[in-house]
Amino acid sequence: MSTEARVGTFPAVDWEGGAFPYRVGHRKLGMWLFIISDSLTFSALLIGYSYLRASNVWPTPFPFYPSIVFSSVMTFCLLSSSLTMVFGVSASSKGEKAKARKWILATIIFGVAFIVLHLIEWQHLMHEGLGPFYLPEHWVQAFSENGVPPSPLFGATFFAITGLHMFHVATGAIYLLVVALRINKLNHEDVEISGLYWHFVDLVWMFVFPLIYIMSVDIGGRLAAVAH
């Protein structure tokens, strides 16, 4: 069959293993390389955000409810989806395809819950008047320092980073749906590869959540102070 099927028939000595120095199939290696390149994309975005934040007056507008409560529940959804995905991969490794399919479907449900909650959270912010290149009027009042208004790029960084992440979650949900539907035709490594992608999406959120949400908590209640 394919080359991966023969992995392990070679002597298990590094660098004398010839064609399989990593002992993973080429598809799995490909997914790992994609994950590394995608990590750089997100790193660049997060560092771009940090660059802007350090060089501007920056608003810290997130109240406990809805922003922090929503984003915490979203974090819980993603972490739990990773756990169900691990169970799916584990079932698949034992050849229990039907069980694996159920766990993967549970993963998709958590993923969709994440997207729905995130869209509601976006809706809250847009309703307040946040756009990619402008801030709500009362944010400008609350977070101006020495007469310098806060940077309107808050919206650009927020929507770009969380939007790209949400796009990854949506893509992952579709990917997993295809895997769940075709699971009888796929071999175990293909299921494992889809799991790698899903865990990566979870991993990225572990950086987006503290840097975007936790670091933007309105600790002093400055927004409430200017509220009418």
Place this chain on the structure above:
Amino acid sequence: MSDHGAHVDEHFSGSNKLFISIWVWLLILTLLEIFLAYRPMDLFFMLTILLGLSLIKAALIMAYFMHLKFERLSLILTLIPALVVCILLLFVFFPDSFRSLGLRYQYKEAPALAPAPVEDH
């Protein structure tokens, strides 16, 4: 599970109990982050702690959920150091970022208003 002894190439892929304990740890670290958000502290100090916690969480996810701990060392060494070096190189931009904050014009007083338009008739 993979206790066949002789076969080195058969992965140990972790038990469900192990994965649940990793999940619990990830939740605890997340709750700690949310708790820290409401502690008044120096911004830079908080950033350091939050990034430290995030790195621990990322390492747990990669090592256990993504099975990297159970892969060959050669794969880990090919993927991770290059990524870390690339990300650290991006930090080269920060001195410029701190400099441009100092360049920003600070208003000493309210800016002058534009003169009222002259009316012709």
